[in-house]
């Protein structure tokens with residue numbers, strides 16, 4: 497009988513990001529981030545929401561750690577806001593900003609929860625947008641390396657695991673090409689490709705900075721959102737096609753990081769829009785890492801196709817394909833099996849699911865409970881797929897649900913709720929949803945219940 501068990505050391509966690517949960521972005525001497533500036537421009541964010549309050553974690557972190565403890569989390573993935581610590585991006589340190597993260601880390605450890613910081617989750621110091629054009633410039637990547645070196649030297653006595661950057665495509669393409677995210681620019685193809693390369697360079701410089709400055713051996717990875725390719729049905733031809741599609745989707749990020757070079761098909765395809773880079777930078781970008789984090793939400797179904805140049809075809813979705821409460825959030829739990837499997841087959845890496853979860857139309861009912869059976873079933877199917885992976889000895893080491901609590905969902909503002917814990921934005925009161933009670937039992941049993 498399959499009892500849907502996970503390995504004893506499987507790391508159950510939940511994730512958030514600084515700008516989305518903390519609130520009070522200018523408190524205690526912090527400088528503005530590009531997301532602070534962007535979200536205060538009328539018309540950029542649904543309902544003109546902004547991050548001024550977030551979920552208020554900056555003031556309520558102790559209460560939130562108690563909720564994590566109630567859940568039984570083994571690890572908390574949070575991000576460190578660069579402009580709280582370096583208000584100008586470089587130069588003078590704001591001690592109070594650093595102190596906040598030291599307090600949070602101490603509180604987590606005192607409650608038996610491992611801190612898993614992400615060094616960059618999109619909130620770039622606005623000063624670096626102004627001085628360098630943000631991710632358009634390699635100077636921003638260099639400044640990131642310096643920031644990471646400094647923070648590592650201050651927290652590495654209590655931190656072992658680090659994520660460098662979160663979702664390169666979202667802080668580069670979505671910010672500088674489509675302009676839906678900060679800083680809201682619409683640049684040409686070559687300039688955009690340069691931002692992506694500079695994001696990879698920032699990752700590599702951060703890996704080196706952590707290795708050089710950590711006072712005890714560090715484990716390092718990044719959190720990436722890849723094209724989560726899934727064979728549309730499981731015959732050998734479709735599985736091979738999906739693996740190729742997965743690698744193609746990673747061509748300008750994970751491939752250079754894990755193989756040391758941009759792939760030929762990508763260079764040919766990019767033609768004159770290939771970014772400026774040096775051999776030295778490719779060495780930095782491919783600095784060895786310990787694991788890959790995958791942020792996976794929605795599938796791309798792939799079918800073998802002998803008539804296409806690389807033997808695969810990513811399928812269109814029919815209208816009416818089931819979704820959660822977000823345009824792009826199509827339901828397809830197979831990603832929690834296939835992503836760790838392809839990461840192993842292509843590059844032999846350990847992996848964590850660093851984000852998975854969904855937005856749902858949560859309502860507090862009259863009895864004070866939030867019955868998010870839709871989110872619960874979404875998560876349950878994903879856990880079953882992850883369990884399939886670990887049962888086949890695929891090195892999937894842990895799972896961070898996005899998100900611990902409702903928060904600022906970027907351009908969608910506060911109406912799209914992703915949390916296990918409901919936040920009343922009038923009072924900042926927290927209420928665990930039904931999905932949180934379910935997750936607590938999964939963690940307790942170390943099995944899908």
Ligand code: PNW
Pocket residue numbers: 513516662663666721791793824851898905906914
């Ligand atoms: C991730 N897509 O972003 C981020 O890391 C989180 O900060 C965010 O809150 C979460 O997922 C939910 O959106 C994504 O278009 C942004 O497919 C866009 C997509 C996926 C993830």
